[in-house]
Amino acid sequence: xxxxxxxxxxxxxxxxxxxxxxxxxxxxxxxxxxxxxxxxxxxxxxxxxxxxxxxxxxxxxxxxxxxxxxxxxxxxxxxxxxxxxxxxxxxxxxxxxxxxxxxxxxxxxxxxxxxxx
Amino acid sequence: xxxxxxxxxxxxxxxxxxxxxxxxxxxxxxxxxxxxxxxxxxxxxxxxxxxxxxxxxxxxxxxxxxxxxxxxxxxxxxxxxxxxxxxxxxxxxxxxxxxxxxxxxxxxxxxx
Numbered sequence: 455x456x457x458x459x460x461x462x463x464x465x466x467x468x469x470x471x472x473x474x475x476x477x478x479x480x481x482x483x484x485x486x487x488x489x490x491x492x493x494x495x496x497x498x499x500x501x502x503x504x505x506x507x508x509x510x511x512x513x514x515x516x517x518x519x520x521x522x523x524x525x526x527x528x529x530x531x532x533x534x535x536x537x538x539x540x541x542x543x544x545x546x547x548x549x550x551x552x553x554x555x556x557x558x559x560x561x562x563x564x565x566x567x568x569x570x571x
Numbered sequence: 572x573x574x575x576x577x578x579x580x581x582x583x584x585x586x587x588x589x590x591x592x593x594x595x596x597x598x599x600x601x602x603x604x605x606x607x608x609x610x611x612x613x614x615x616x617x618x619x620x621x622x623x624x625x626x627x628x629x630x631x632x633x634x635x636x637x638x639x640x641x642x643x644x645x646x647x648x649x650x651x652x653x654x655x656x657x658x659x660x661x662x663x664x665x666x667x668x669x670x671x672x673x674x675x676x677x678x679x680x681x682x683x
Binding site for chain 2: 487489491497498499500501504545549557558559560561564
């Protein structure tokens with residue numbers, strides 16, 4: 455079974471609208487972390503936001519927020535007031551375990567977001 | 572502050588040649604990761620180091636691939652001999668413990 459599932463291969467969104475990118479995960483470990491990265495066409499991987507499994511509140515970073523629904527094992531990324539520069543591939547990733555020396559990230563296949571002006 | 576530095580940015584080589592990719596992590600970070608990205612397989616972790624020690628190399632495809640981290644500020648990923656199916660973008664990333672990983676710009680490898 456896939457550990458990270460991103461069901462939307464691609465999305466077209468009108469500029470200034472809010473965007474929700476879906477991510478579901480699969481783990482039996484009670485301690486884990488969820489990450490979102492952005493990869494624009496230039497190719498670099500940019501860290502956006504992090505949510506820990508024990509965090510009481512949903513993470514927010516500027517226009518980015520993470521809609522964390524633990525019971526549903528979902529960690530959707532919400533981008534408010536979208537901009538043309540948000541066009542990119544977005545990856546959801548998970549780290550299982552509380553650390554120790556296990557820092558592996560497992561990535562989903564990504565969602566390609568294309569903004570329409 | 573300088574981010575993760577990778578070299579070369581682009582590499583074109585012929586099948587059978589040795590390829591060496593280099594990475595300088597962010598100063599102070601104690602974990603270093605090598606990833607490979609292809610259209611078919613997405614982003615795959617090849618190997619990672621913690622405090623210069625390899626922790627998990629289960630993602631290394633085969634014996635043709637090897638990675639070293641002789642000190643906290645330098646790592647190499649070597650492919651010998653290279654094959655066309657090794658063509659991909661190779662990313663190096665670093666982190667402090669289990670915090671977010673910061674990625675380098677990647678090396679685009681083409682094996683003819």
